[in-house]
Ligand SMILES: *[C@@H]1O[C@H](CO)[C@@H](O)[C@H](O)[C@H]1NC(C)=O
Ligand SMILES: *[C@@H]1O[C@H](CO)[C@@H](O)[C@H](O)[C@H]1NC(C)=O
């Protein structure tokens with residue numbers, strides 16, 4: 332549950348409200364006083380209330396422009412101080428807190444060094460720019476690899492010149508349709524280790540150093556053509572949709588490497604990427620965007636009644652906030668792929684990026700499409716991934732941090748009526764844009780590993796256990 336929602340609804344007397352409806356103006360003295368009170372109340376609260384309160388409070392804090400943060404926190408103070416004061420009889424002299432380590436730690440954690448809106452903006456920018464994640468490509472022209480492997484490549488390639496190795500032969504046994512059929516030069520030509528050739532024909536199985544399988548075809552393992560032949564398991568669907576038919580078959584222990592969106596797979600291949608755009612719209616521009624929005628929540632879905640129970644969840648959500656449901660499962664028409672369909676998103680405050688299954692690291696294009704360059708809509712995510720690990724906070728809303736759909740709905744309504752906070756989030760999100768996938772990353776990594784198979788020697792003794800069993804959790808009760 333989000334603290335600010337609770338506070339705005341609960342607090343009847345909110346003292347000296349600082350206006351945030353246009354560009355926030357700072358008022359130093361008021362703020363300092365408020366901050367002191369905030370510190371005092373939060374600190375005392377931290378002692379007496381559960382750490383949960385502090386935690387929610389902290390995650391909310393950074394979403395807000397500085398002035399508003401203080402005013403929100405001032406409401407918080409009202410609630411906390413009255414109950415804490417009862418316990419304490421007296422909240423104690425504020426000055427002593429200001430000088431204390433607790434005060435400094437608090438200020439550092441919560442507001443950074445920001446005392447003005449400009450400083451706040453600068454510190455948020457720094458946070459966004461420094462945010463690192465495997466789904467964010469720092470330099471889109473480069474393949475993205477784990478840093479440790481990049482180091483190894485550097486060590487093995489002199490002045491960027493790859494060693495003269497023999498060509499490694501790689502073949503698909505049953506390539507999925509979405510894998511581009513392009514020349515080996517296009518796939519490997521730019522890679523640090525590029526001496527690889529790729530075939531699409533299973534007839535080349537006998538000569539191949541590495542064989543790529545989509546899933547596990549057939550009941551019995553196709554015998555390796557030679558003992559060193561590497562078998563690779565590729566799949567991009569969620570484990571819920573991919574039947575684990577290999578569970579009781581010898582395929583279950585036949586694979587050496589995996590190629591998947593799971594961060595811990597051998598060839599890491601997220602569904603999509605984000606990159607940093609060359610320019611970010613101003614808050615004023617985004618304020619105009621927001622003012623033109625006429626509708627609350629949009630949702631496009633084409634698989635109905637899935638593992639994540641998103642249909643039931645949205646049904647409940649609709650009791651609190653209107654949701655326009657497009658796609659095969661909804662009443663409105665839009666296939667989700669045409670540019671028009673993306674364009675409608677700008678009419679909405681929110682787009683539901685609800686995954687069909689709650690599986691680790693499983694984040695699909697439903698999320699990434701809200702990051703198209705000219706799309707300014709906030710994604711409400713619901714899935715099995717730890718989103719905060721991959722995407723910076725304040726750029727999306729995670730349904731899982733709300734106790735119920737109704738609570739989420741109330742939060743969304745509130746936020747859509749709070750220009751400063753909503754625009755702040757749009758602006759944060761605008762620091763990242765969709766980056767088309769391309770297959771090249773995976774192939775560079777594949778070629779490199781093919782050339783160093785001894786170092787990456789490995790077998791999955793129980794693939795089902797790694798990929799399927801208990802991996803996708805049933806949705807939390809809502
Ligand atoms: C805050 O200020 C201190 C001291 O001036 C500085 O060392 C630190 O880097 C600043 N932190 C941020 C997040 O700007
Ligand atoms: C879809 O987009 C095309 C091209 O921008 C436009 O001509 C057409 O009118 C749009 N259709 C709808 C339903 O908005």
Ligand SMILES: *[C@@H]1O[C@H](CO)[C@@H](O)[C@H](O)[C@H]1NC(C)=O
Nearest residue numbers: 584585586587784788789790
């Ligand atoms: C690949 O896996 C098989 C077992 O399925 C194993 O015998 C072989 O040594 C593995 N090869 C490498 C290079 O890891």
